[in-house]
Amino acid sequence: MSVQSHAVTELRRDPTPESLAARLRDAFASEPDLATQVHHAQTSVELHLEGQTRTVTLLLDRRVPAVSLDEPGEVTLRLDRAATRAYADGMLALPAALHRGQVTADGPVRKLLEVDPIVRRLVRNVAGSDGTERPSAAPARDGVPHALDPELLAIETRDLHRAFGANQVLQGLDVTIPEGVISVVLGPSGTGKSVLLQHIIGLLRPDAGDVLIRGRPLSRMSRAEILGLRSEIGVMFQDGALFSGMNVYDNVAFPLRQHTDLDDAEVREVVEGHLDSVGLLSAATRMPGELSGGMRKRAGLARALAMNPRIVLCDEPDSGLDPVRTALLGDLLVEQHARHGGTMVIVTHNVLLARLIADHVSVVWRGKVLESGFADEVFASQTPFIRQFLAGDSAGPLGMDV
Numbered sequence: 581m582s583v584q585s586h587a588v589t590e591l592r593r594d595p596t597p598e599s600l601a602a603r604l605r606d607a608f609a610s611e612p613d614l615a616t617q618v619h620h621a622q623t624s625v626e627l628h629l630e631g632q633t634r635t636v637t638l639l640l641d642r643r644v645p646a647v648s649l650d651e652p653g654e655v656t657l658r659l660d661r662a663a664t665r666a667y668a669d670g671m672l673a674l675p676a677a678l679h680r681g682q683v684t685a686d687g688p689v690r691k692l693l694e695v696d697p698i699v700r701r702l703v704r705n706v707a708g709s710d711g712t713e714r715p716s717a718a719p720a721r722d723g724v725p726h727a728l729d730p731e732l733l734a735i736e737t738r739d740l741h742r743a744f745g746a747n748q749v750l751q752g753l754d755v756t757i758p759e760g761v762i763s764v765v766l767g768p769s770g771t772g773k774s775v776l777l778q779h780i781i782g783l784l785r786p787d788a789g790d791v792l793i794r795g796r797p798l799s800r801m802s803r804a805e806i807l808g809l810r811s812e813i814g815v816m817f818q819d820g821a822l823f824s825g826m827n828v829y830d831n832v833a834f835p836l837r838q839h840t841d842l843d844d845a846e847v848r849e850v851v852e853g854h855l856d857s858v859g860l861l862s863a864a865t866r867m868p869g870e871l872s873g874g875m876r877k878r879a880g881l882a883r884a885l886a887m888n889p890r891i892v893l894c895d896e897p898d899s900g901l902d903p904v905r906t907a908l909l910g911d912l913l914v915e916q917h918a919r920h921g922g923t924m925v926i927v928t929h930n931v932l933l934a935r936l937i938a939d940h941v942s943v944v945w946r947g948k949v950l951e952s953g954f955a956d957e958v959f960a961s962q963t964p965f966i967r968q969f970l971a972g973d974s975a976g977p978l979g980m981d982v
């Protein structure tokens with residue numbers, strides 16, 4: 581058994597933070613490749629490389645009752661290059677990982693590393709002990725840089741085609757949305773972003789191609805399975821899509837009453853929690869017609885989150901909002917993602933919002949993904965169209981026609 585898995589086994593068994601720290605200290609101290617600094621009881625691993633540091637917090641399995649997470653043990657481990665590489669190669673498997681305060685990945689740490697843009701970049705830059713460079717993520721596919729491990733995709737579309745009469749809207753669209761991060765699907769108006777979103781939730785069927793949700797192709801699902809899938813996906817529609825005859829509380833409670841067996845008290849606890857977190861608890865009894873545009877969106881977000889879905893899709897969440905309210909909504913989306921984890925997909929043409937919130941970006945133009953990758957890669961793109969679009973320039977390949 582490797583020293584790492586030995587330590588994890590002990591972590592699983594041991595109930596107290598102090599003894600967890602002591603056992604980790606012992607286990608890792610004997611590992612020659614590991615520059616270990618165990619400060620005190622803590623469960624975070626610090627990846628440090630050339631001045632850049634990222635702390636990954638490793639969470640003890642919540643299902644192990646002996647481990648109290650109210651007082652988690654804390655052990656900080658400083659990893660040298662070889663150890664960082666071992667992490668990247670998936671040699672260290674842990675029960676779960678915390679990111680931004682939420683569990684974002686179960687299983688091998690490699691999964692967390694691949695979806696976390698900063699850690700991923702750190703790891704990609706790690707040279708092997710033999711001086712060879714570690715391959716920088718998976719090889720490029722179809723011109724999309726750094727194609728992601730298919731096992732780590734929340735959503736994937738393959739060669740998606742869809743026309744409305746003579747209007748060929750989706751023209752072989754391949755989008756890859758990694759799990760666990762905020763992805764922005766960015767592109768000019770009328771380019772097919774909302775049509776894409778409707779395909780993802782199975783409201784529209786493609787003429788050709790397929791949509792895969794966490795590896796499952798929609799084309800092979802029955803109507804009932806697609807309906808079931810919708811409870812795993814929360815959708816925040818452009819205008820909030822609230823039921824006009826119900827107050828805010830009942831709107832948010834609606835999916836819980838439809839799809840769960842929760843009693844009234846349990847529904848109340850969930851709904852009030854979500855309303856509180858979007859700042860609408862005091863507006864719970866108001867009708868949608870009595871809300872401002874921003875409030876309607878926040879109510880729509882609370883409803884999208886009500887079932888605690890693993891994927892949340894937001895269609896143009898900024899539409900109709902002024903720049904300040906757009907920024908505030910952006911902060912709220914980041915905050916909610918940190919709180920709930922999972923995958924968040926934002927469809928928008930708003931470059932400022934994308935810059936504010938995106939971990940990952942797919943740029944769509946004329947029904948295809950033009951470029952896709954982690955946000956700083958895409959924002960540094962030299963592709964003329966993307967440079968023009970990001971700069972909001974009138975000169976360039978993008979004209980009045982989509």
Ligand SMILES: Nc1ncnc2c1ncn2[C@@H]1O[C@H](COP(=O)(O)OP(=O)(O)OP(=O)(O)O)[C@@H](O)[C@H]1O
Nearest residue numbers: 744747749768769770771772773774775776928929
């Ligand atoms: N149900 C429909 N019937 C016919 N045409 C449609 C339908 N839905 C969308 N379209 C057309 O598909 C094209 C793309 O629309 P879509 O709403 O996906 O664009 P978008 O990229 O989301 O733009 P925006 O940023 O302005 O919302 C448009 O030409 C639109 O008219």
